[in-house]
Amino acid sequence: MSSTSPSATPDDAAEPLRHHTPFKLFWCASVASTIALQMQIVAVGWQVYQLTHSAFDLGIVGLVQFIPSLILVFVVGHVADRFDRRNVARVSSLVEAAAAATLAVGSLQGWLSREMIFAIVAVIGAGRAFSKPTMSALLPSLMSPKALPGAVAGSASATQFAIIIGPALGGFLYVAGPAVVYASSCALFIACSVLLSLIRRPAQVAAAQTAPAKPTGASLSSVFAGLAFIRSKPAIFGAISLDMFAVLLGGATALLPVFANDILHTGAVGLGLLRSAPAAGALIVALLLARFPLGGRVGRTMFMAVAVFGLATIVFGLSRSFPLSLAALAVLGAADMISVVVRSSFVQLETPDAMRGRVSAVNSVFIGTSNQLGEFESGLTAAWLGAVPAVLIGGIGTLLIVLLWMRLFPSLYQVDRLAARQS
Incomplete structure (x- = not known):
């Protein structure tokens, strides 16, 4: 297949990520x-539950975030x-900032209702629908192919670090009121x-890009090209679907309150420690993979x-x-991080640069579907058979x-090294 870019120069390969300014900006933004x-x-979870005292409404919060994707x-x-992926991601972040600001004002003035929160959360979901795959497609354009695996691991460490810190920080700030949390979120999105906006592609990487020209019109075939491309590449389809089914069957996090x-x-x-354990394991592995x-x-x-x-799920x-x-949850998170990287x-x-946005968008839906349906599958199986059998069936599956x-x-299975293929 066509290469996204030629092999990295020796300087590209040798440059540590900590000295790579575009990556540092990308990492901090993530x-x-x-x-x-x-x-x-x-x-949002605490506020909705205080308003309705309904566990079903908590599930709706997740659903209205997923539907836009x-x-x-x-x-x-x-x-x-x-379009320029940096600008798409910037605008998406500003949309999420505006939604957070609306939640803050509504909390201060007391006009937020259940339906209003759902509507604003849907807007956040729409912004996330653009920002997540766009950021994923942006990273390869900042790095040489040889440096990309380490950059992906470094980027994943950012996500895991934030997943550990974010909920604790949000819970601490909520003591001062939901408006404080939303205002802080707004500031971080900005x-x-x-x-x-400060990211500039390295000249050597920009010059190396040899991908086909970006699409100029929104034809039906162009819009659906990402799905068609994935279906035409068995190894790519296998990698994406393996992750989807593993998370769909093996996800035990939805049942953590029952186990706790x-x-x-x-x-x-x-329960808080159990929820943090997978992210902690994943963060350690991500940092190691970024270095080695x-x-x-x-x-x-x-x-x-x-x-x-x-096995860790079992x-x-x-x-x-x-x-x-x-320990089992930490190993579970560590193993998942290796798979993700x-x-x-x-x-x-393996994806041409001009296709990365569309492929990343389809991949994002695969991941979102597995997470949402995985929680539903775990809960349904637990209701039928009990929590322990549900987790065991998921691990064996x-x-x-x-x-x-x-x-x-x-x-x-036979893929040897992570490197862009030559024509």
Whole structure:
């Protein structure tokens, strides 16, 4: 297939990420945006529950954030490929900032209703629908191909760091009122937009781009080209679908309150630690991979990581020890991070630059679908069979998916190194 760019020069490969100014700005922008979102999620959840005392409404909050991503998937990808991705991400962050500001004003003035919060959250979801895949497609245009896997790991560390810090910070600030949380989120989204405006592509990377010209019109074939491209590349389709089914079957996080209360008997404090454990494990691995990128046989490594994810899920389901459960969740998060870094790097490097926005948009919907349906699947299975059997079935199902995908997508298993292919 066509290469997105030629091999990195020696200087590109040798430059540490900490000395790479565009990446540092990108990393800081990602941290600011993700912390803002995590703070907002905590505040919206508490506020909706205080207004309605309905667990069902908490589920609706997640649903109204996901629906815009599903509706806009093909439009988002086309926009990300047609326009400057830095500007698309900046505008998306400003939309999220405006929504956060509206929540802050509504909280101060007392006119926020259940329906109004849902509507504003849908706007946030629309902004996120543009910003997430656009940021994913932007990163490869800032890095040489050889440096991209380390950059993906470094970017993932930003996300995990924010997932650990954001909810705790949001809960702490909520003591002063939801308006304080929303105002802080607004400021962070604006900071993200400013940081993105400062990014300049390195000259050597910009000059190296040899991708086809970006689409000039929104034809039906152009809008759906991302999905068509994924379907035409078995290894890419295999990588994306492996992650989707692993999360769909193996996700145990939706049942953590049940385990904390009824099985491990740890209470709310223990629940908080259980929720932080996967992110902590993922953060450690992301930092290690940013410093020591993976070498050869990355396809096999990804399959092994997903298998470890399934085994850790089984251990968590069987555990009656709080420390062992924490350790299992940390291993689960660490294994998932290895899979994420390999999959993200592989998909981006195998996709022409002019297609990355559309492919990233489809990938984003795959991930969002697996997260949402995974929570539903876990809850439904737990209602039928109990929490422990639900988690065990999910872990075993993940292992079976790994074995099946190794047979269905042998080209993915045989991928050696993460590098852009030459024509």
